[in-house]
Amino acid sequence: MHPALISTGTYLKKKYDSIPPERRRRTRNIIIIVVLILIFKNKIIDGIRSMFHRDINKIDVDTGNLSYEKGEYYSMCSTLESAMDGTGTDEEAINSVFMRMQSQDDWNFLQKTFGVRKKDGGTFYADITGDLKMWLGDELDSYEMQEVKDILIGQGINY
Secondary structure, X not given: OOHHHHHHHHHXXXXXXXXXXXXXXXXXXXXXXXXXXXXXXXXXXXXXXXXXXXXXXXXXXXHHHOOOOHHHHHHHHHHHHHHHOXXXXXXXXXXXXHHOOOOHHHHHHHHHHHOOEEEOOOOOOOOEEEOHHHHHHHHOOHHHHHHHHHHHHHOOOOO
């Protein structure tokens, strides 16, 4: 073994032995906790996210009451995604999609069709993974969000 490694190891052992036993235990426990957090951080983060995310598959939709063909909802979702993804937000495109909603089933099916998608946060913000409501909440300020809700309420739809 290289002499520098041996001398470093010996030095660290002497430093460790000079620490009182109760501080050694505390330090060891802190290191173990940090290592465990690093190992399980993704599971911890996913657990926290799942507490705040709702399961969009559980949204009830009467497909016989839809105003458009299913392909049209996919087109609307693409419009919404392109309006909110990247730099800036195209509020007019978002509002035009919501003005097309004619029933609660339209709104519910749009949410189900949008699903859960990953949104690129760009250079300065973290990426988010979420459903349509999370994307809207991330992109729109409170005034714009109220505008969307008012459009839906005007159509007799609960946000």
